[in-house]
Amino acid sequence: MKVWLNGHVLDEHEARIDPRDRGFLLGDGLFETMLARKGRIAFLDAHIVRLAAGGNILGIPMPFSPQHLSVACTMLLEANKLSNSARVALRLTLTRGPGPRGLLPPENPTPTLMISAAISPTPPLSQTAMLATPRRNALSPSSRLKALPYLDNLLAREEAHARGADDALMLDTSGHLACSSVGNIFLWEGERLVTPAEECGILPGITRGAVIALAEQQGIEITQDFIDVGRLHACDGAFLTNSLVGLMPLTRIDGRELGAMRLTARLQAAYDMLLDADEGEAEDEA
Amino acid sequence: MKVWLNGHVLDEHEARIDPRDRGFLLGDGLFETMLARKGRIAFLDAHIVRLAAGGNILGIPMPFSPQHLSVACTMLLEANKLSNSARVALRLTLTRGPGPRGLLPPENPTPTLMISAAISPTPPLSQTAMLATPRRNALSPSSRLKALPYLDNLLAREEAHARGADDALMLDTSGHLACSSVGNIFLWEGERLVTPAEECGILPGITRGAVIALAEQQGIEITQDFIDVGRLHACDGAFLTNSLVGLMPLTRIDGRELGAMRLTARLQAAYDMLLDADEGEAEDEA
Numbered sequence: 001m002k003v004w005l006n007g008h009v010l011d012e013h014e015a016r017i018d019p020r021d022r023g024f025l026l027g028d029g030l031f032e033t034m035l036a037r038k039g040r041i042a043f044l045d046a047h048i049v050r051l052a053a054g055g056n057i058l059g060i061p062m063p064f065s066p067q068h069l070s071v072a073c074t075m076l077l078e079a080n081k082l083s084n085s086a087r088v089a090l091r092l093t094l095t096r097g098p099g100p101r102g103l104l105p106p107e108n109p110t111p112t113l114m115i116s117a118a119i120s121p122t123p124p125l126s127q128t129a130m131l132a133t134p135r136r137n138a139l140s141p142s143s144r145l146k147a148l149p150y151l152d153n154l155l156a157r158e159e160a161h162a163r164g165a166d167d168a169l170m171l172d173t174s175g176h177l178a179c180s181s182v183g184n185i186f187l188w189e190g191e192r193l194v195t196p197a198e199e200c201g202i203l204p205g206i207t208r209g210a211v212i213a214l215a216e217q218q219g220i221e222i223t224q225d226f227i228d229v230g231r232l233h234a235c236d237g238a239f240l241t242n243s244l245v246g247l248m249p250l251t252r253i254d255g256r257e258l259g260a261m262r263l264t265a266r267l268q269a270a271y272d273m274l275l276d277a278d279e280g281e282a283e284d285e286a
Numbered sequence: 287m288k289v290w291l292n293g294h295v296l297d298e299h300e301a302r303i304d305p306r307d308r309g310f311l312l313g314d315g316l317f318e319t320m321l322a323r324k325g326r327i328a329f330l331d332a333h334i335v336r337l338a339a340g341g342n343i344l345g346i347p348m349p350f351s352p353q354h355l356s357v358a359c360t361m362l363l364e365a366n367k368l369s370n371s372a373r374v375a376l377r378l379t380l381t382r383g384p385g386p387r388g389l390l391p392p393e394n395p396t397p398t399l400m401i402s403a404a405i406s407p408t409p410p411l412s413q414t415a416m417l418a419t420p421r422r423n424a425l426s427p428s429s430r431l432k433a434l435p436y437l438d439n440l441l442a443r444e445e446a447h448a449r450g451a452d453d454a455l456m457l458d459t460s461g462h463l464a465c466s467s468v469g470n471i472f473l474w475e476g477e478r479l480v481t482p483a484e485e486c487g488i489l490p491g492i493t494r495g496a497v498i499a500l501a502e503q504q505g506i507e508i509t510q511d512f513i514d515v516g517r518l519h520a521c522d523g524a525f526l527t528n529s530l531v532g533l534m535p536l537t538r539i540d541g542r543e544l545g546a547m548r549l550t551a552r553l554q555a556a557y558d559m560l561l562d563a564d565e566g567e568a569e570d571e572a
Contacts, residue, residue: 017303027313027435101404118387139421142437149313149435151428157389173459
């Protein structure tokens with residue numbers, strides 16, 4: 001597989017990350033994961049905007065324009081012969097680049113920007129989830145960024161796997177529901193939806209934002225709220241969202257069977273239409 | 287400068303971190319920072335033991351024996367002509383190595399182990415500190431590991447710098463004092479010492495451990511405790527500890543002048559003797 005690294009398409013066995021890269025040494029960077037279907041990248045603009053906004057907060061300048069990155073993604077798909085693949089995961093990784101020893105960043109960083117591509121398997125029809133031990137740090141600014149440090153999420157996911165669930169749910173440090181190890185979560189309470197508020201140490205996902213807008217369009221009452229564990233365990237149904245799986249229905253949380261599958265399926269269908277429309281628009285522009 | 291990477295001494299401009307390295311992509315790894323004085327590495331064994339113990343918790347096997355790593359550190363100092371330098375910072379970085387896309391680690395990881403060296407400037411005689419916004423996540427297992435994700439610490443440090451202090455103090459998510467951005471903290475209350483308990487989301491530093499043992503030896507009453515902000519702002523004096531600075535007296539916290547400098551200086555002198563003794567022992571073994 002080839003990667004795009006700071007303007008060059010390279011074989012991944014030849015591409016070189018500098019051993020002084022602060023992404024490698026300190027987790028000092030950000031990333032985005034996007035879904036490309038037959039060469040069309042869902043919500044590409046929104047992902048690039050979010051990456052640049054996060055970089056702005058961290059003081060990591062974007063070394064390439066959105067237009068340049070958009071072309072780079074297309075080039076990389078072509079170089080990997082993935083332009084006609086049904087599902088490709090594209091990852092943008094932005095780090096502060098190499099720096100001298102120590103915590104403080106160089107005054108004039110030379111950021112690293114990498115794009116990688118991989119076939120993204122068709123997601124399962126549904127998953128199970130369980131509450132894991134690691135918490136999301138609602139009292140850290142980086143919890144609201146798609147920052148490189150994913151070790152807590154990894155530990156949560158491994159704990160869930162070890163106990164037979166597909167994904168891990170994480171509470172925030174105040175005990176409110178935050179997210180899964182790789183996505184946002186929505187709960188059905190009757191025919192109303194609730195999803196953790198941004199204050200709960202969540203990354204406000206792009207799919208999450210699209211689903212909130214869709215629900216409102218469809219007249220579904222939806223709130224962003226502080227959700228305690230009792231409320232999680234009383235919900236009628238639930239689903240996860242992220243850029244690769246879209247809406248992922250949960251059939252069980254902590255072993256308890258969930259329902260509301262029809263409600264989730266209806267929203268899922270609407271989301272799939274939105275994806276098609278987003279890509280159709282991109283095609284019209286092209 | 288040269289680095290030691292997976293068994294080879296390489297120029298840092300030639301050494302290559304794989305773009306699929308999970309340390310780079312996810313912060314999936316650990317590190318240690320050690321002080322070498324004229325080729326003698328303080329507490330080398332303790333650092334290697336901690337690195338291996340952390341790897342064990344994360345499921346990252348140590349790809350080299352402690353003996354091998356010890357020799358590698360010495361080789362690297364020699365290759366960089368740093369064997370006679372007064373102060374060199376050595377950093378061991380252990381990651382899970384390259385992996386396929388996604389959060390879950392490969393079943394049989396090929397870890398990356400890198401050692402880098404840099405001249406470590408003589409630390410200032412004292413520093414100032416202030417409380418910063420980002421919190422340590424006491425509810426995450428990784429907060430007690432010297433894990434690669436340091437973005438929160440970086441944000442805290444930058445906030446402190448922007449407001450004119452040398453270092454940032456961090457509370458844990460329950461509001462108890464935890465540590466500074468790069469070290470542990472000790473407070474003087476009269477002639478008694480108190481330092482945050484391990485439950486406060488701290489990395490139990492090797493220098494911290496040495497100082498606790500030293501204080502006990504010297505008949506200083508020392509407790510590991512939950513310390514709220516009021517108690518921090520009422521202390522008589524304070525110092526930070528880490529492997530590079532040893533004991534760093536704080537002259538101000540949040541602008542308030544601190545005392546107890548004589549008490550800190552006495553402990554500092556004892557610590558310096560301990561370092562010399564530790565190195566003398568290593569010399570006897572050699």
